[in-house]
Amino acid sequence: MGIHALLSLTNLAANQLLVIDRNGNVTVINSGEPVPEGAIILDPNGSSLVPGEQAKPSAQLADAQGNTQPITNDIEQILTALEQGADPTALGEDLAPAAGGVQGSALTTAASIDRDGTEIIAATQFDTAGFEALGLSRTQSLSLLNLLQAPSAPIIPVVPEEPDYPIVISTITGDSAAEGSNNTFSVSLSGTTSAETTIVLTLASGTATKDVDFNGTSVIVVINGVSQTVPVNQDGTFQVTVPTNTNSFSVQVSTADDGIYEGNETFTLSGKSAAQETAIIGTATIVDDNAPVIDDATVNNVSESIA
Known part of the structure; x- marks a missing residue:
């Protein structure tokens, strides 16, 4: 041969x-x-x-x-x-x-x-x-x-495998929403998952206070159009299990309409996978639409007599 x-x-x-x-x-x-x-x-x-x-x-x-x-x-x-x-x-x-x-x-x-x-x-x-x-x-x-010892059977050489890069969080992007509605954080991954991947996230106060201005006990996670309520620990951490063939998901956080004008306030969502050392952070803004109303006032001119 x-x-x-x-x-x-x-x-x-x-x-x-x-x-x-x-x-x-x-x-x-x-x-x-x-x-x-x-x-x-x-x-x-x-x-x-x-x-x-x-x-x-x-x-x-x-x-x-x-x-x-x-x-x-x-x-x-x-x-x-x-x-x-x-x-x-x-x-x-x-x-x-x-x-x-x-x-x-x-x-x-x-x-x-x-x-x-x-x-x-x-x-x-x-x-x-x-x-x-x-x-x-x-x-x-x-x-x-x-x-050459077995010429009748096809030879299948070892094909080098493609490097298996771990899935990590690429970005977390928060939006702006009026108080009383939901803020949404969009979480993007570095690639499409080939197996279930666990992501650890942390909800934290900024100028907005957890459990006062926004819900710090649970969030709504939306993956591939399916919503699920996930409890949040006292320290603000919670886990999301990302299924296969997924490259992004979102986290919705409800906010409180306290009727008090405090100006716009912010809070954060951070997270990382097991392969990441440093967490990725996203910031959401609660828009306070309770601006105070100033009534028109009439100013009377007072003439002061000079003795």
């Missing part, structure tokens, strides 16, 4: 590469992502030097600087040996897979090769890379051999 057949089993998506590191771990990365030193990069859509010719799969070896060297012929030699029934780890010195055989895969004459038995593919030189030594570890080569 050649490299083309090998890569066809992995069902790689566009711009994806198959990577085998020096420890033999097989992973899938997107084109352009960094690869560790010494990793083999298998590209199902390599390149072609002939105009109009379909691109062929290729194999490359990454060095410490992130540069790559082509080793397609070297790997093909291992696969050919397998198809012929030979064991690449037990071949004689003349037949040992030495980066392309006697002449190697370099464009110029390669240096002599000393086989020490610790590498399946021994070292050679490439003039295009400053005659740097090329070597694949035993575990990398064994990973290639293992990929």
